[in-house]
Amino acid sequence: xxxxxxxxxxxxxxxxxxxxxxxxxxxxxxxxxxxxxxxxxxxxxxxxxxxxxxxxxxxxxxxxxxxxxxxxxxxxxxxxxxxxxxxxxxxxxxxxxxxxxxxxxxxxxxxxxxxxx
Amino acid sequence: xxxxxxxxxxxxxxxxxxxxxxxxxxxxxxxxxxxxxxxxxxxxxxxxxxxxxxxxxxxxxxxxxxxxxxxxxxxxxxxxxxxxxxxxxxxxxxxxxxxxxxxxxxxxxx
Numbered sequence: 001x002x003x004x005x006x007x008x009x010x011x012x013x014x015x016x017x018x019x020x021x022x023x024x025x026x027x028x029x030x031x032x033x034x035x036x037x038x039x040x041x042x043x044x045x046x047x048x049x050x051x052x053x054x055x056x057x058x059x060x061x062x063x064x065x066x067x068x069x070x071x072x073x074x075x076x077x078x079x080x081x082x083x084x085x086x087x088x089x090x091x092x093x094x095x096x097x098x099x100x101x102x103x104x105x106x107x108x109x110x111x112x113x114x115x116x117x
Numbered sequence: 118x119x120x121x122x123x124x125x126x127x128x129x130x131x132x133x134x135x136x137x138x139x140x141x142x143x144x145x146x147x148x149x150x151x152x153x154x155x156x157x158x159x160x161x162x163x164x165x166x167x168x169x170x171x172x173x174x175x176x177x178x179x180x181x182x183x184x185x186x187x188x189x190x191x192x193x194x195x196x197x198x199x200x201x202x203x204x205x206x207x208x209x210x211x212x213x214x215x216x217x218x219x220x221x222x223x224x225x226x227x
Contacts, residue, residue, distance in 0.1 A: 004159075031213070033213075033214065033215075035215075035217075040219075041219055041220075042121075042205055042217035042218050042219040042220050043160070043205070043207075043215075043217040044217070045214040045215065045216065048213055048214055055213075056213070056214060058214075059214070091159060091160065093160075095213075105162055105165075106162075106215065107162075108152075108159040108160040108161075109159050110158060110159040111158075111159050
């Protein structure tokens with residue numbers, strides 16, 4: 001049973017380009033969370049999705065950022081017109097049900113490290 | 118909003134015990150977690166504690182929770198060089214999302 005798979009592991013984009021980060025949750029998991037980790041900081045919640053629905057996007061920047069989790073395929077975090085401040089590690093986590101407690105543990109992927117040059 | 122704070126750095130000698138501390142502000146926190154992050158890797162859940170518990174022990178790990186003071190600690194007994202990593206405290210309240218601390222970098226010296 002593969003864990004949470006994120007790709008690419010490393011992504012370099014020029015300012016103004018688009019970045020697309022992919023997350024395949026663990027088998028049987030229908031809840032996906034995206035977090036951003038800036039250098040030397042902890043993880044900050046961005047968005048929580050279930051299949052085809054955004055449940056909580058309170059941590060998403062209002063502009064340029066969007067996320068989806070289609071019925072088929074991975075969850076996508078999309079950043080349009082990237083700026084240097086978007087450089088960070090982006091982590092995806094998935095859980096079988098709501099992410100609280102051991103029975104609903106959130107498993108994290110290895111992250112995508114985005115560098116904007 | 119919720120806030121979770123940790124000291125940034127801890128250095129211990131191999132074989133000693135490590136104690137990593139965390140304070141949080143959300144009184145509705147139901148679960149509190151400790152994650153470990155090794156360089157270039159994702160987060161590994163080490164242990165968690167439900168808010169109605171005071172202590173939880175799991176092999177070399179002991180978690181203590183003082184709910185009145187909103188203080189959480191992780192004790193690692195017989196610390197090894199392989200324990201060198203960043204340790205994150207996190208809490209979840211009524212929402213499903215996790216709020217993380219800034220992480221404590223544990224350095225284990227010989």
